[in-house]
Every structure is written in C-alpha cells, then in structure tokens.
Amino acid sequence: MSMEDYDFLFKIVLIGNAGVGKTCLVRRFTQRCFFQPKPAPVEQFRGSKLVNGLSIALKIWDTAGQERFRSITQSYYRSANALILTYDITCEESFRCLPEWLREIEQYASNKVITVLVGNKIDLADKREVSQQRAAEFSEAQDMYYLETSAKESDNVEKLFLDLACRLISEARQNTLVNNVSSPLPGEGKSISYLTCCNFN
Numbered sequence: 001m002s003m004e005d006y007d008f009l010f011k012i013v014l015i016g017n018a019g020v021g022k023t024c025l026v027r028r029f030t031q032r033c034f035f036q037p038k039p040a041p042v043e044q045f046r047g048s049k050l051v052n053g054l055s056i057a058l059k060i061w062d063t064a065g066q067e068r069f070r071s072i073t074q075s076y077y078r079s080a081n082a083l084i085l086t087y088d089i090t091c092e093e094s095f096r097c098l099p100e101w102l103r104e105i106e107q108y109a110s111n112k113v114i115t116v117l118v119g120n121k122i123d124l125a126d127k128r129e130v131s132q133q134r135a136a137e138f139s140e141a142q143d144m145y146y147l148e149t150s151a152k153e154s155d156n157v158e159k160l161f162l163d164l165a166c167r168l169i170s171e172a173r174q175n176t177l178v179n180n181v182s183s184p185l186p187g188e189g190k191s192i193s194y195l196t197c198c199n200f201n
C-alpha cells in the first residue's frame with residue numbers, strides 16, 4: 001500500500017517538554033527501535049497502515065520541546081488532526097508545564113483537533129514523580145484520552161497510535177475532523193510502511 005493509495009490521511013504532531021521521549025515514541029512506532037536521537041526542530045515520518053480494513057496514511061511530526069524552537073513548531077499545530085501531548089512520569093516539571101502546552105494548543109491548533117495525553121517512561125517506575133491517578137484526573141478534566149507508555153520497553157506505543165488512528169477514523173466519518181488534505185506543511189520525511197489491525201475501545 002503506497003502513501004498515495006489510502007482511505008484516510010491523518011496528520012499527527014507530538015508536542016511536550018524537551019526530553020520527555022517524543023522522538024523515541026515515534027521511532028519505536030515507525031522503526032521499532034529505541035536509540036539516542038539527535039536533536040532537530042521538526043522531523044517528519046510518513047507511512048501507511050491497515051486499520052480495521054481501511055488503508056490509513058499517517059504523517060507524524062515530531063517537534064522539539066526546547067523553548068528556542070517553539071516558533072517553528074507552532075506552525076505545525078494548525079493542520080494537525082491529532083496532537084500527542086507528552087510528559088515524562090519521572091519529571092514533575094514536564095507535568096506542571098502541561099497547562100502551558102494546552103494554552104498553545106488553544107492558540108495555534110484547530111478547535112477540532114484531538115489531543116491525547118501521554119505519560120512516557122513507565123519502565124522507570126522507581127523514579128516516578130507523577131502518579132497515574134493525578135494524570136488521569138487532569139486528562140479527564142481536560143477531556144483528553146490518556147495513556148502511559150514506555151518507548152524503551154515498547155509498552156503501549158503501538159496501542160497509542162492505533163487507538164488514535166481508530167478514533168480519527170471515527171471522527172472523520174462524522175465529518176468532525178480538521179480538513180487539512182491540501183494544507184502545505186514543510187518537510188520531507190522518511191518513508192515507512194507497515195501493516196497491523198486494531199480495535200478501538
């Protein structure tokens with residue numbers, strides 16, 4: 001299945017503080033590996049997937065969390081169908097910054113965007129600073145889907161992207177998604193191709 005031959009095209013952007021593991025989450029999902037990434041303001045990954053019998057093209061933008069890149073990364077919010085807002089469960093500061101990220105989303109993203117809250121690095125359980133309950137309460141108050149992951153151990157990473165794809169399909173069918181098919185975003189990416197099926201609960 002090529003990128004040109006799809007039933008739906010979805011654009012997903014990862015945001016969150018520097019060092020929370022955004023790049024590692026994307027690499028784990030797209031390349032099934034975990035390694036020390038090199039810093040870049042924005043990196044694009046493209047690929048296609050079969051989800052519940054539908055061919056889904058995904059464009060995933062991994063943005064840098066550092067303050068100095070913010071003006072570049074903000075331009076990627078506008079046409080995103082979904083935002084993966086990531087924090088590090090071992091870093092209280094990355095959780096405390098979430099309201100700041102939500103303000104950015106409100107300012108720069110479409111009001112139809114789907115936002116998922118992700119607490120990454122659950123393999124470091126003994127260093128946990130943000131409890132699951134606190135994060136669940138926060139996500140519920142903000143009406144966000146919430147999941148904890150480990151890019152290192154591959155826990156819930158596939159589930160994160162596939163659940164999101166299923167949710168995007170459902171919203172697209174109801175015509176409530178950001179219509180971004182023709183929106184011009186910069187950046188050539190790495191092409192990937194993979195095939196999996198999923199069910200969204």
Ligand SMILES: Nc1nc2c(ncn2[C@@H]2O[C@H](COP(=O)(O)OP(=O)(O)OP(=O)(O)O)[C@@H](O)[C@H]2O)c(=O)[nH]1
Nearest residue numbers: 018019020021022023024037064065121150151152
């Ligand atoms: N133990 C553990 N370490 C992780 C995990 N995910 C990422 N890391 C480590 O956290 C550090 C930062 O990971 P990145 O993926 O570069 O984080 P980022 O959010 O993309 O950072 P910026 O690009 O600076 O915004 C790296 O040293 C990773 O190896 C994880 O699930 N578990």
